Amino acid sequence: MSVTRERIIELGENLILTKGYNAFSYQDISTELGIKNAAVHYYFPTKANLGTSIVKTNILRFEEMIDNMHSRGFDEWKQLDAFIKIYIKSNREQKLCIFGSLGPDFDTLNENTQNELVKMTELIVNWLTEILTSGKEKGFFVFNEDSHNKAAMIFSSLVASLQLSRIVKNFDYKSFCQAIQEGLKS
Amino acid sequence: MSVTRERIIELGENLILTKGYNAFSYQDISTELGIKNAAVHYYFPTKANLGTSIVKTNILRFEEMIDNMHSRGFDEWKQLDAFIKIYIKSNREQKLCIFGSLGPDFDTLNENTQNELVKMTELIVNWLTEILTSGKEKGFFVFNEDSHNKAAMIFSSLVASLQLSRIVKNFDYKSFCQAIQEGLKS
DNA sequence: AAAAATACTTACTAATAAGTAAGTATCCAA
DNA sequence: TTGGATACTTACTTATTAGTAAGTATTTTT
Known part of the structure; x- marks a missing residue:
């Protein structure tokens, strides 16, 4: 597949994670890549197209990670830890996650992008x-809540704390993530 | 104070909570109020101005709520419950909260708006x-985590689960909030 | 009654956005 | 060697955006 195409997706994703979907433009991407605005439209006719592709890429990446963990025989602790490490990395790079960034813009997204996000x-x-x-x-894990609620709690915590971390000074993201994991022990 | 001014703030807030800051325009507000675009600029010269006022209004509202709870002698349980009820109401109205909505757009906000959001x-x-x-x-509360981390956890959970609730079908927000509260008992 | 403040409208401007049609250069295959 | 696919550029259009300058009607103050 085309290198330019992949770089557009990569750059688009980064722009979503830093500025948000409705704040970035094809110009942002084209100037960064040293190409013309129309070249981006060559690969992704519409912004909705690009948005959908970015979410699809995230789905693939997640599925590959799970497959990889299964084939390596990761237990539940290791799997959760690997998942949390993605967020720690995002935080280090001052980025949000794709859900936390596209979530608030959900109503303004194209139907296809919405479906992929769901x-x-x-x-x-x-x-x-x-x-x-x-x-x-x-x-391995000790908790009283319903598993689905607990999953939503952990996921929500990770997502919104990336935002918190950018806004509240001296927020210790790593310590926060440790607290989440410690909370599953007792 | 002017009724129109207050309705602009109210409408602006609703637009932020549903479409996001960068997706709403002065036209959205003016057409809804049956006035001209320039009339909105009369009250709020710039969009940054309006954004800042909206966040300031939220700060005032929160401070009033706290004062009110203190004067009514609310204990910690009742205070937390009142706070959570705000989120349950937001969820019922299919809205996000101001933090969850402006957070991802932080880098695109005017400095004053950023400061108020912080x-x-x-x-x-x-x-x-x-x-x-x-x-x-x-x-009253039983938990092992550091209070600040626990606060960040509860806040993050409430914020991001409003997004989850819009996206994941059959998400039971009330049951989720109950789980948060139950988690503070044992 | 005159002046001034309030609450707008009219009529714009300048910038930026997404998107497109038509053209060009390069490479690869038949 | 020629035709077509690939990967763009050039040069636009159309729509929308934030924002403004100048004018008007109404109310309030002096």
Whole structure:
């Protein structure tokens, strides 16, 4: 596949994660890549097209990560830890996550992009629910809440705390993530 | 103060909570109010001006709520419950909260708006930290985490789950909030 | 009654946005 | 070697945006 195409997706994603979907333009991408605005339209006729592709890329990336973890025989703790590490990395790079960034713009998104975002979100929350459930059964995790609610809690915490971290000074994201994990022990 | 001015703030806030800051325009407001675009500029010369006023209004509203709860002698449970009820109401109205909506757009906001948003966020998180601390001291709340992390967790959960609720079908927001509160008992 | 403040409208400007049609250069395959 | 696919550029259009300058009607103050 085309290198330019991939760089557009990468740059578009970064712009969404820093400025938000409705604040970035094709010009932002084209000037950064040293090409013309129309060249971006060559690969992605509409912004909705690009948005959808970016979410689809995120879905693929997540599915690959899960497959990879399964093939490596990761237990529930390791899987959760790997997931949390993605957020720690995002925080280090001063970025949000795709859900936290596109979520508030949901109503302004194209139907296809909305559908992919729904797909991605359900994929993540359902996966989290499952590892919490099986981890609890195995005695790894201790919590009283319903697994789905607990999954939503952990996911929501990670998502919105990326925003908190950018806004509240001296917010210790790593310590926050540790607290989430510690909370699953007792 | 002017009725029109207040309706602009109210409408602007609603637009931020549904479409996001960068997706709404003065035209959205003026057509809804049956006035001209320039009339909105009469009250708020720039969009940054309006944004800042909206956040300031939210700060005032929050401070009034706290004062009100203090004068009514609300204990920590009742205070937390009142806070959570705001989110339940937002969810019922299919809205996000101002932090969850402006957070992702932070870098695109005017400096004054950013400062107010920081102020509001710290106000909320510090207040939550305080009631968690004193509630724990009194034996009302039971949790092992550091109060500040726990406050960030609860706040983040409430914020991002408003987004989750719009995106994931069959998400039971009330049950989710109950789970948060139950989690403070054992 | 005159002056001034209030609450707008009219009629714009300048910038930026997404998007497109038509053209060009390069490379690869038949 | 020629035709077509690929990867763009040039040069636009149309729409929308924030923002403004100048004018008008109404109310309030002096």
